[in-house]
Amino acid sequence: xxxxxxxxxxxxxxxxxxxxxxxxxxxxxxxxxxxxxxxxxxxxxxxxxxxxxxxxxxxxxxxxxxxxxxxxxxxxxxxxxxxxxxxxxxxxxxxxxxxxxxxxxxxxxxxxxxxxxxxxxxxxxxxxxxxxxxxxxxxxxxxxxxxxxxxxxxxxxxxxxxxxxxxxxxxxxxxxxxxxxxxxxxxxxxxxxxxxxxxxxxxxxxxxxxxxxxxxxxxxxxxxxxxxxxxxxxxxxxxxxxxxxxxxxxxxxxxxxxxxxxxxxxxxxxxxxxxxxxxxxxxxxxxxxxxxx
Amino acid sequence: xxxxxxxxxxxxxxxxxxxxxxxxxxxxxxxxxxxxxxxxxxxxxxxxxxxxxxxxxxxxxxxxxxxxxxxxxxxxxxxxxxxxxxxxxxxxxxxxxxxxxxxxxxxxxxxxxxxxxxxxxxxxxxxxxxxxxxxxxxxxxxxxxxxxxxxxxxxxxxxxxxxxxxxxxxxxxxxxxxxxxxxxxxxxxxxxxxxxxxxxxx
Numbered sequence: 001x002x003x004x005x006x007x008x009x010x011x012x013x014x015x016x017x018x019x020x021x022x023x024x025x026x027x028x029x030x031x032x033x034x035x036x037x038x039x040x041x042x043x044x045x046x047x048x049x050x051x052x053x054x055x056x057x058x059x060x061x062x063x064x065x066x067x068x069x070x071x072x073x074x075x076x077x078x079x080x081x082x083x084x085x086x087x088x089x090x091x092x093x094x095x096x097x098x099x100x101x102x103x104x105x106x107x108x109x110x111x112x113x114x115x116x117x118x119x120x121x122x123x124x125x126x127x128x129x130x131x132x133x134x135x136x137x138x139x140x141x142x143x144x145x146x147x148x149x150x151x152x153x154x155x156x157x158x159x160x161x162x163x164x165x166x167x168x169x170x171x172x173x174x175x176x177x178x179x180x181x182x183x184x185x186x187x188x189x190x191x192x193x194x195x196x197x198x199x200x201x202x203x204x205x206x207x208x209x210x211x212x213x214x215x216x217x218x219x220x221x222x223x224x225x226x227x228x229x230x231x232x233x234x235x236x237x238x239x240x241x242x243x244x245x246x247x248x249x250x251x252x253x254x255x256x257x258x259x260x261x262x263x264x265x266x267x268x269x270x271x272x273x274x275x276x277x278x279x280x281x282x283x284x285x286x287x288x289x290x291x292x293x
Numbered sequence: 294x295x296x297x298x299x300x301x302x303x304x305x306x307x308x309x310x311x312x313x314x315x316x317x318x319x320x321x322x323x324x325x326x327x328x329x330x331x332x333x334x335x336x337x338x339x340x341x342x343x344x345x346x347x348x349x350x351x352x353x354x355x356x357x358x359x360x361x362x363x364x365x366x367x368x369x370x371x372x373x374x375x376x377x378x379x380x381x382x383x384x385x386x387x388x389x390x391x392x393x394x395x396x397x398x399x400x401x402x403x404x405x406x407x408x409x410x411x412x413x414x415x416x417x418x419x420x421x422x423x424x425x426x427x428x429x430x431x432x433x434x435x436x437x438x439x440x441x442x443x444x445x446x447x448x449x450x451x452x453x454x455x456x457x458x459x460x461x462x463x464x465x466x467x468x469x470x471x472x473x474x475x476x477x478x479x480x481x482x483x484x485x486x487x488x489x490x491x492x493x494x495x
Binding site for chain 2: 045140219222223225226227228229231232233235236237240241243244245247
């Protein structure tokens with residue numbers, strides 16, 4: 001048996017995945033982030049066009065089942081784990097310039113610095129990014145993107161949207177993804193140049209999508225199998241995860257609602273939203289290793 | 294093979310019972326998590342027979358989690374709307390359901406190392422931060438555990454993975470199920486019953 005346990009994307013992945021270079025992720029599979037507040041106000045899913053979203057979600061599930069999962073399985077079966085890891089690390093490395101830019105825009109200079117170190121180290125000693133040396137030496141890859149940057153700036157996420165093929169999103173993330181694709185240095189490098197290179201960004205997106213899907217094969221299958229309402233679960237995971245990335249603290253937040261209040265008087269919609277997440281966040285920030293910051 | 298695993302599992306549980314367990318845990322929420330982590334990561338291997346895994350997990354879950362509290366939180370405002378009979382049935386079903394879900398999901402961490410990195414008071418109890426360390430260059434998974442004092446010990450009330458609260462996720466899902474059943478708690482109860490039944494014996 002391969003040493004799967006160490007490599008397998010556990011729940012966190014599930015969670016973690018969200019954004020990547022090219023959110024070519026699939027259907028339900030995709031991401032999970034989502035806002036704590038949204039989940040908290042249980043009645044308000046921030047999902048005004050839920051009926052439409054569910055239809056697209058179902059469509060994405062079909063695509064997932066018939067295209068993405070088979071592709072991901074073939075990818076996993078066809079390439080050995082070290083090779084897949086190298087591809088993954090290579091793709092991550094390509095995204096470091098954008099991560100650096102976003103960390104900087106977010107004012108998270110410690111992370112920005114880490115990103116520079118990672119990029120320089122991995123691009124050179126790490127053989128053009130094929131080996132994540134920096135990660136091994138204690139500077140792990142940290143995802144972020146323009147949608148998160150917008151969130152840090154206080155721009156609200158807006159309603160939950162499911163995008164055909166790409167999966168969970170919202171207006172803020174759609175804008176972020178679009179602008180970011182435009183500003184991606186590698187995309188710019190090949191655009192306009194010999195037109196024969198036009199396919200490169202697409203190939204990169206496709207591989208990134210398959211890489212992501214392959215990493216979450218088991219996790220997402222587990223979640224789908226055990227969910228009562230897979231759509232609702234993914235929606236909650238997506239929003240919470242995005243919100244966590246926006247908050248940016250290394251430590252996690254406790255759930256917004258108090259169990260005590262709740263168990264006694266479930267008029268919790270009020271008590272819940274009354275628990276100001278802001279206060280909690282700042283409290284946590286103080287002594288969390290908000291890492292590098 | 295299977296039998297050996299059972300033996301190992303049994304020994305682990307036996308040891309856990311003989312050794313420090315509750316008294317040490319009583320004073321210190323971090324100790325609760327450390328001992329749970331050590332037991333769970335050993336006992337819930339990916340290679341363990343799924344039914345056995347669920348059974349074991351249910352034991353751990355009952356011992357260390359505030360099951361009724363979580364069940365109530367997850368039902369949110371619908372708790373009050375449920376009849377006492379429904380409440381009772383729901384809690385029973387929820388316990389089975391959650392063991393099923395978490396045994397699976399946590400099994401992915403089997404073989405990794407759990408390290409407590411800190412502990413601090415939170416608005417709803419005590420928040421214990423842990424890292425699940427894997428051998429690759431990936432950032433360690435961050436799992437935070439929210440505990441509340443209860444009967445002289447601490448019970449877990451939420452598990453937060455990389456900023457994502459499992460209780461909140463569950464609550465959002467359950468609310469969605471209920472809403473799609475015309476606001477009837479019975480709809481959720483039926484769905485839970487079916488899910489548990491379809492997930493095989495345990």
